Amino acid sequence: MEQNIMQNLVKEFNFLEGNITQPRERRIFLRVGLDKFTNVLDYLMKHFNFTHLCTITGLDEGENLSFIYHLTKEGGILINIKVSVPKENPVIKSIIPYFAGAEIYERELVDLFGAKVEGLPQGNRYPLTDDWPVGQFPLRKDWKQEMLDKKAGENA
Amino acid sequence: MFSAIFSMMIFPGFLFLAVLSFLGEFIDRKIYARLQNRVGPPWFQPVADFIKLLGKQEIIPSEANPTMFKMAPLFAAASVVTAFFYIPLWTPEALYSFNGDILVVLYLLTIPTLSFFIGGWYSTSLYARIGTVRSLTQLFAYEVPLFMGILSSALLANTWSLTKIAEFYVIHPWLWLMNLGGFVISLIALLGKLEKTPFDIPEAETEIVAGGFTEYSGKLLAFLKLTLNIEMIVGAALLSAVFLPFALTYNSFLDFVIFLVKLLSIIFLISLARTIVARLRIDQMINFCWKYLVPLAMMQLLLNLAVKGVMIK
Amino acid sequence: MHNSSEEFKIPIGPQHPALKEPESFSVALRGEKILGVEIRLGYNHRGIEKACEERTYIQDMYLIERVCGICSHSHSTCFVQAVEEIAGLAVPRRALYIRTLVAELERIHSHLLWLGVAGHEIGFDTLLMYTWRDREIVMDILAELTGNRVNYGINTIGGVRRDISSIQIQETLKAMDLLEERTKYYIELGLGETTLIKRLSGVGVLSYDDALHFDAVGPTARASGVKRDVRKDDPYASYGEISFDVITDTGADVYARTIVRLKELMEAYKIVRQCLKNLPDGPITVRAPRKIPVGEALSRYEAPRGEDVHYVKSNGTERPERVKVRAPTLANVQAVKHMLKDRFLADMPIVIAAIDPCFSCTDRLVSLEQDNRGQENLMTWQALHDYSIKWHSKRGVDFGKLNKKLQERLSKY
Numbered sequence: 024m025e026q027n028i029m030q031n032l033v034k035e036f037n038f039l040e041g042n043i044t045q046p047r048e049r050r051i052f053l054r055v056g057l058d059k060f061t062n063v064l065d066y067l068m069k070h071f072n073f074t075h076l077c078t079i080t081g082l083d084e085g086e087n088l089s090f091i092y093h094l095t096k097e098g099g100i101l102i103n104i105k106v107s108v109p110k111e112n113p114v115i116k117s118i119i120p121y122f123a124g125a126e127i128y129e130r131e132l133v134d135l136f137g138a139k140v141e142g143l144p145q146g147n148r149y150p151l152t153d154d155w156p157v158g159q160f161p162l163r164k165d166w167k168q169e170m171l172d173k174k175a176g177e178n179a
Numbered sequence: 180m181f182s183a184i185f186s187m188m189i190f191p192g193f194l195f196l197a198v199l200s201f202l203g204e205f206i207d208r209k210i211y212a213r214l215q216n217r218v219g220p221p222w223f224q225p226v227a228d229f230i231k232l233l234g235k236q237e238i239i240p241s242e243a244n245p246t247m248f249k250m251a252p253l254f255a256a257a258s259v260v261t262a263f264f265y266i267p268l269w270t271p272e273a274l275y276s277f278n279g280d281i282l283v284v285l286y287l288l289t290i291p292t293l294s295f296f297i298g299g300w301y302s303t304s305l306y307a308r309i310g311t312v313r314s315l316t317q318l319f320a321y322e323v324p325l326f327m328g329i330l331s332s333a334l335l336a337n338t339w340s341l342t343k344i345a346e347f348y349v350i351h352p353w354l355w356l357m358n359l360g361g362f363v364i365s366l367i368a369l370l371g372k373l374e375k376t377p378f379d380i381p382e383a384e385t386e387i388v389a390g391g392f393t394e395y396s397g398k399l400l401a402f403l404k405l406t407l408n409i410e411m412i413v414g415a416a417l418l419s420a421v422f423l424p425f426a427l428t429y430n431s432f433l434d435f436v437i438f439l440v441k442l443l444s445i446i447f448l449i450s451l452a453r454t455i456v457a458r459l460r461i462d463q464m465i466n467f468c469w470k471y472l473v474p475l476a477m478m479q480l481l482l483n484l485a486v487k488g489v490m491i492k
Numbered sequence: 493m494h495n496s497s498e499e500f501k502i503p504i505g506p507q508h509p510a511l512k513e514p515e516s517f518s519v520a521l522r523g524e525k526i527l528g529v530e531i532r533l534g535y536n537h538r539g540i541e542k543a544c545e546e547r548t549y550i551q552d553m554y555l556i557e558r559v560c561g562i563c564s565h566s567h568s569t570c571f572v573q574a575v576e577e578i579a580g581l582a583v584p585r586r587a588l589y590i591r592t593l594v595a596e597l598e599r600i601h602s603h604l605l606w607l608g609v610a611g612h613e614i615g616f617d618t619l620l621m622y623t624w625r626d627r628e629i630v631m632d633i634l635a636e637l638t639g640n641r642v643n644y645g646i647n648t649i650g651g652v653r654r655d656i657s658s659i660q661i662q663e664t665l666k667a668m669d670l671l672e673e674r675t676k677y678y679i680e681l682g683l684g685e686t687t688l689i690k691r692l693s694g695v696g697v698l699s700y701d702d703a704l705h706f707d708a709v710g711p712t713a714r715a716s717g718v719k720r721d722v723r724k725d726d727p728y729a730s731y732g733e734i735s736f737d738v739i740t741d742t743g744a745d746v747y748a749r750t751i752v753r754l755k756e757l758m759e760a761y762k763i764v765r766q767c768l769k770n771l772p773d774g775p776i777t778v779r780a781p782r783k784i785p786v787g788e789a790l791s792r793y794e795a796p797r798g799e800d801v802h803y804v805k806s807n808g809t810e811r812p813e814r815v816k817v818r819a820p821t822l823a824n825v826q827a828v829k830h831m832l833k834d835r836f837l838a839d840m841p842i843v844i845a846a847i848d849p850c851f852s853c854t855d856r857l858v859s860l861e862q863d864n865r866g867q868e869n870l871m872t873w874q875a876l877h878d879y880s881i882k883w884h885s886k887r888g889v890d891f892g893k894l895n896k897k898l899q900e901r902l903s904k905y
Contacts, residue, residue: 047577049726050790075720076707077792078818080803093790093801099725103790124707124826127533128818150534161542215621305502309524309837376615377687385613385841388508457687458615460838461524 025051025100028071035066051102057115060106064092064121072096076118079128081136083164088113088136108138117142135162186264186274193260200408201225203415203446210450225408229401237397244301251298252399256406258290263413267345267420269431269438276342281333284341284417285326288372291410292318295403299391310390313461314374314381320468321371321378327476328365332358332421335483341420348424355424357486361479362422364472366448369414371468373407375449377456378464415445499527504840506535512609517844524836529829544815549575549649549784552812556802557643559817562605564643565591565598566795567802567817572647573728574791574804575812579649579784585730585772587651592729593664593767594638594646596760600671601630602796603753603760606845607678610750613841614691619681626674633667636660651777661768668761675757682750692747696831696843699744706827709820710798711756712847714740715748722794734766746842783810795820797847821849 025045033039036059043053055063067073077093087107095101108115115132117140118125130149132138137160151161160166186192204225212219239245265280267273273280292314299311333339335357336347348355371378382390389395395403419441459467505516514535520527540559544552553575557568569591576583604627611619631641637656638644646652682688698708703716713720721738723731739755741748788805798820807813824847831843881891 046787046789052788074704077790077799077801078803078816078823080814080816082805082814091803093803095725095792097719097725099722099727101726101790101792122707123705124823127822127826147530147532148534149532150537152534161539166542215618216625217621305500309502309521313524379615380838383615383838385615386838387502454618456616457611457619457685457691459687459690460836462836463690 024098025049028100028102031070032063032066036063039063049100051100052105053102054105054107057106057108060104061116061118063104064094064118067094067102068121073102076122076125076128077101079125079132081132081138081162083110083136083162085164086110088138088163090115090132090138092118112139113137114139114141116140119143134160136160137163187260191263191268191274196260196263196409196412197405199442200405200412201229203412203442204408206443206446207411207450207453210447211454214451214454229405232401232404233398235397235400237399238394240302240304240394242303243394247297247301248394249399251294251301252395252402252406254294254297255291256402256409258287258294259406259410259413262287263409263416265341266413266416267342267424268416269434271342271345271349271424273342273345276340278343279339281329281339281341281344285329288410288413288417289318289322291406292372295391298395299393302391302394304394306387306389306393307391310381310383310387310393313387314391316461317371317374317378317380317464320465321368321472324364324468324472324476325368325372327473327480328361328368329417329421331361331476331479331483334480335487337487341417345420345424352425354486355422357483358422358479360475360482362418364476364479365418365422366445367452367472368468369418370449370452371464373411373414373449376453377459379458380461380464383458411446411449412442415442415449418445502837504844513849515849517840519832519837519840521837524838526832526835526837526840529832531825531829533825541815541817544812546811548782548810549812552815553647553649554645556815556817557645557647560819561642562602563598563795563797563800563819565594565646566793566800567819568645568647569595569729570791570793570795570800570802571804571815571817572649573793574789574802575649575784575806576780577789577791578787578804578806579781581650581778581780583651584775584778586655586774587776588730589767589771590652590654590656590776591647592731592734593656593764594634594644595729596763596767597630597634597637597664598644599760599796600757600764601627601634603757604630606753606796607750610692610746610842610845613845614688616688619678619688623678626671629667629671633664636663648777648780650780651775653777655776656771661771665765665768668764672758672761675754675761679751679754679758682754689747691842692745692750693743694745694747695835695839696746696749697744698827698831700742702827702830703744706830707823708798708827709823710795711749711752712798712824712827714738715752716744717742720799722792722799726792728791728793730767733770734763736763736766749847783808784812797821797849798824821847825849 025048029043029045029051032043032053038059039053039055042055043051045051073094073096075095077095080091080093082089082091084107086109088110089105089107092104092106093101094104106115113136115138117129119129119142126143126146127149129140129143130146133140133143134148134151134155156171159170188194205220205222208224209219239248262284264274265276265284296311296315299307333344335354336344338344338347374381382392387393392400392403419438423441499520499522501518501520503516503518506514516532516535518530518532520529540555543555547555553568553572556571557564559567604623608620608623608627611617611623634644635641637660638646638654646654698706698712698716700717703713703718708716708718709720717740719738719740722728723736724738736759739752739759741752743751784806786806786808788803791802791804793800800820801818803814803816804812805814828844828847832840835843885891
């Protein structure tokens with residue numbers, strides 16, 4: 024089954040050749056560019072019925088920020104789609120039209136990684152406080168706890 | 180003059196009622212706890228709670244109307260204590276009576292709900308507002324079956340005086356069995372009046388904190404709690420006078436013990452109901468009262484009318 | 493009922509009797525009817541994910557266990573599984589069985605806890621008292637097996653830390669019999685008690701399509717007919733070798749969720765018995781390297797509340813590059829808004845409770861180990877003591893006299 028999905032994916036999207044791996048049964052990791060991301064997502068949902076979004080993981084990889092979308096389907100096969108964007112301008116598209124449940128995961132990326140999510144509706148932020156200093160994203164590697172302490176100390 | 184003040188303030192007035200209400204609260208809490216497999220409080224717990232609350236700081240919300248906020252518990256307490264004077268306790272005679280006092284008692288027992296409404300409403304808390312609106316909504320649902328249940332017994336006795344009702348059932352000792360249906364209906368309606376589960380909707384802790392009582396604290400809260408407990412005692416005494424007028428021996432000590440047993444049995448039933456059911460929703464409560472309780476109360480009324488017809492013949 | 497056209501908002505939380513944890517729901521009401529709900533999470537954000545990056549794998553394991561007080565084993569197992577997958581460790585079968593055993597015991601304790609909380613939310617405190625009393629049985633067993641009532645600390649990278657003896661097996665089996673009998677009583681109660689059914693059925697409806705749409709997990713999804721259970725879909729530990737049923741229901745309301753959880757309790761007893769019966773012999777742990785090779789893994793685990801997801805990325809050192817935790821409540825909380833729309837305020841607590849929320853799990857991340865903000869706010873015990881004496885003497889309380897009296901009294905003895 025995993026092989027089948029991988030072969031079909033490569034057939035449909037040539038650029039995936041070499042960017043797709045299967046470390047163990049029921050796990051597929053792949054990398055796509057941001058421009059083709061929604062196409063791959065569409066394809067997986069339509070043809071392979073990947074209807075459940077587990078979560079979105081953010082990663083700080085130095086130059087780039089990467090986001091991994093963990094999708095699964097009945098039967099337990101889990102596909103991890105990694106999308107990378109430059110750190111200076113980390114813009115991604117919201118996937119709320121595909122998964123309503125994605126909203127809170129995307130808010131988390133906004134707060135903790137400073138991602139800019141296009142199409143994310145207005146709403147309460149999650150999970151940081153409303154008075155969190157602007158421009159500080161705690162899960163980025165260059166963020167240190169002292170930055171927050173200093174900032175808060177100045178305010179006090 | 181002095182004896183009147185004594186009977187109002189001490190026995191069987193306010194002080195006696197307060198002691199009885201602490202006893203009632205203790206019994207209620209202990210039974211509730213034992214039925215739930217807990218140990219429950221020691222006998223002095225209600226008194227200790229009361230004293231502790233008296234010593235706590237009193238906070239009145241700055242938005243609230245302080246006069247209304249403070250007066251509401253007083254009105255409530257005054258009206259339930261007054262109602263108590265018209266209820267025959269262990270003798271067939273109440274402290275005061277006149278023809279029509281049954282209606283006065285019923286209306287006096289409505290005043291606490293209204294004054295809690297006023298107190299809660301003027302405390303301006305959102306939870307209190309929802310709670311008080313709920314308690315008024317609920318009032319219109321339980322009041323009708325409660326009145327019908329109690330009046331069915333009065334109808335059989337052919338009098339509007341509680342004292343006369345008691346005298347009637349002393350003469351006809353077995354007729355109280357006719358009113359058992361009315362007793363059950365009134366007891367359920369009383370749960371609504373006392374805001375006990377399943378009808379504790381106005382103070383549903385998990386939804387609206389404490390409903391109308393949310394903003395009360397310190398002495399005012401202590402007084403409120405006391406009033407609620409007194410209300411429970413008065414309600415139970417009313418039911419026992421109207422529906423359980425048996426075993427009067429004219430030996431005042433024995434009669435007093437029997438009265439206590441009756442009172443505590445009713446409290447036991449209230450605690451039992453509290454233990455075995457979940458809280459209803461306000462719409463379900465109103466449906467229940469109008470769909471089931473009111474028709475049943477009507478049947479009781481018709482039954483009593485029929486019995487009365489037979490008796491006159 | 494109340495046709496007042498006045499709309500108002502009431503806050504449910506961050507401090508509210510219906511929620512035992514700090515989360516805020518702002519409810520727009522018209523009379524008793526809920527027009528809309530705004531959810532604000534994050535009050536319990538402790539920065540565990542960031543803290544994990546600064547600690548070693550073994551330290552992280554203990555830290556991760558403290559993500560949640562109830563499903564602690566779920567989180568630690570889920571994390572450990574990911575690390576073991578990256579390191580390529582073959583965990584001994586006996587260890588896997590013990591993990592499964594503790595996992596199911598944890599499910600039992602969590603579901604019993606939920607049942608009590610649900611009872612409390614609808615004003616049925618007797619149910620709370622009964623279930624929590626019975627919950628003590630399983631808590632005792634957990635303490636007996638692992639040494640702790642919560643945060644069991646049974647896992648280690650490459651296996652488990654404690655073996656179980658035959659006496660413990662006998663005791664656990666006895667406890668299971670007792671619990672099964674009690675659970676049967678609760679099922680009977682759930683199917684028979686009118687006010688319970690009245691309050692639970694038709695409330696908090698989440699249709700099959702909506703459950704898929706909002707990515708609901710765990711009993712919440714299963715009560716809507718979605719057959720989603722990681723134990724079956726993506727077997728971990730020893731679930732592949734154990735027979736059990738995935739409980740689903742088509743009721744899609746809170747009542748269905750209650751029934752699903754009750755039936756899952758029965759399944760849990762079955763699994764525990766099988767684990768104990770088939771417990772293989774052998775070692776309980778393999779040696780794990782201190783430095784985990786470069787790699788990434790995604791681990792899933794069926795916690796009592798639903799699917800728990802951990803993503804771990806390693807960089808070849810003894811500290812992980814990234815740890816991501818997605819607790820089941822975060823997946824379910826988004827469906828709550830939908831479930832509450834146009835319902836009554838009275839249903840709010842039970843609908844929230846019905847997903848079995850665990851907000852501590854949900855919020856993790858940015859810890860402040862040493863709060864340096866405003867030195868004057870950090871007080872030593874002595875300073876606090878002095879301050880209180882100063883505060884009171886300013887208001888006329890003379891401690892000198894009191895102290896003297898105390899000394900006199902003490903000198904008598």
